[in-house]
Amino acid sequence: MITRSNRFHGHGSLRYLYTRGKTVRANQLTVRYIINSRRETWRLAVVVSKKVHKSAIVRNRIRRRLYEIVRNNQNRISKPYDIALIIFSPLLAELEQQKLESIIISSFEKAEIFDNPKDKKTENYVKIEEKEA
């Protein structure tokens, strides 16, 4: 689970994101995102409607797995993005962890929410050099 400051609040905010944000589509989910100039940290919302699955247990499970994957990779989000993950398929509750993680990471890289891997490596090298220095 991510901290409360990184969660997404309010219908108004989501409406704003839906009308003005950019979208990237994967097989079973879409990512909508926009840079929020008022904030300093990024925010994430996972939207799982009742059409996806009737049971609240399954919907909670999808939400928690996606939050967890994003949390493990949160160092790669540099700018104050507002992100919404909109889910279409109940298969995400059963999918293997590595596959699910690769889907999320690839779609985030497509959207340029994550920095490019090459840039990331160079940054890391820079940091290491600084530490060594």
Place this chain on the structure above:
RNA sequence: CCAGAUUGUUGACUAGUCGCUUGUACGAUAGUAUAAGAGGAAAGUCCGGGCAGCAUAGGGAAAGGUAGUUGCUAACGGCAACCAAGGGUAACCUUAGGGAAAGUGCCACAGAGACUAUACCGCCUAAUUUAUUAGGUAAGGGUGAAAAGAGCAGAAGUAAGAAGCUGUAUUUCUUUCUGGUGACAGAUUGAAAUGGUAAACCCUACCUGCUGCAAGGAGAUGAAUUUACCAUUUAUGGUUAGUCCCCGCUAUAUUCAUCAUUAUCCGCUCGAUCUAAAUGGUAACAUUUAGACUAGAUAGAUGACUAGAUAAAACAGAACCCGGCUUAUGGAUAAUCUGGAUAA
């Protein structure tokens, strides 16, 4: 040992890595430490109550609900014990269990005819055209779940028949008695009635004010109207609004715009609470004593991954809180009881 009946319990654990929510302590802050963190149904939202607002929640009408008795309870359409009817060899189970003699409606198909009802066949009498007409008739046939009959049976009677009569069953009212708080059970006197349906209208008795935590309270900034409006009078009348309707009651606040505001804080968890023991009661339950504090989120915490024989398990996620009901549920397991078989 086999087949059943009833009432329960549990419904996941350990280790590691990375996290979330709330409380407490320390700290200027960042944060650190520590404690706690979904269910038996949290579900369906079907009943009942608390709590909140509307008058203090009042009267009438309408509408709705409940239906054996006694008790339990904050209350109930719930629970317990009992009564009645039905099912089972039994343990035990099931029951929308008041009234059809207040009135109305309905009873398909078949059949001549099914409650202001009838004569198809047959039977009897008369007439003549000897096979038809007219009249009588419900003993018989046919149809149907039920037939001129409204419980059942019987004899006498007649042209053929009926009304009527006799016996008996049940029910209602009634007389008296016994047992029980009572439903009721067992006897008994007299009179009357007799198809089903009240999960058809209806009648009887009892109960129910409406809206639900998105209740309700506290917003910020700016603007406008003002003691709701009209008339007379300064307290009345009318209008409007609030509680479905009528009566009654109430009327310093109301409206608009903006705020990525459908936000934020309170309500919010100590309560008809939980655990244990004792006492009373057949039981539901009650009382007393001792101890405990046990989720409070808000796009919504209680998790993700790895390892453990890997196949890790059912139904399933608190949203103001309680008491029930109903529905979903893989596996494991306890107690009591019934019937049968075998052995001693």
